[in-house]
Amino acid sequence: MMPRLSFAAAALGLACLAAGSASAQGVPPGSYLASCREARDVAGWLRASCRDRAGRWVEATIATSWCAAGNDIANEDGRLVCKTRSSGFGGPAAPGGERPPSGSYMQSCRDVRMVAGWLKATCRDMKGRWVEATVAASWCTAGRDIANIDGRLTCR
Known part of the structure; x- marks a missing residue:
């Protein structure tokens, strides 16, 4: 007769298995x-x-x-x-120590990064698609918001 595992024990076993496979794949x-x-x-x-x-x-x-x-x-x-x-x-x-500026765009954009002074991200447009967007961070002076408007990064 095989011993019965409780749901908690089975879940713990699956979690350990998942953690083991994650580290085996080299993910942080x-x-x-x-x-x-x-x-x-x-x-x-x-x-x-x-x-x-x-x-x-x-x-x-x-x-x-x-x-x-x-x-x-x-x-x-x-x-x-x-x-x-x-x-x-x-x-x-970013690798050079450049941090992306804050703004409302962070609620609807992902893969946010700074590249040579340019803010780059993948943002949702009004149809729900993910599109690449870029804006020069220096264009948005202090106190102004960087927003995602239909998949475009803009200063307002």
């Missing part, structure tokens, strides 16, 4: 593993399918080099973000 640890699946490293980019607030699975990416050792990679509404232990800042620092 982080709280995102609790709400993301199919995590994989693709040329220095962490890619995963993560749950958003509505419970849908959405594709998310972050450059692993943007999140320094000791910080947490977290899932925020289907976006992978780096959380520093000291500040709790949700935006990742």
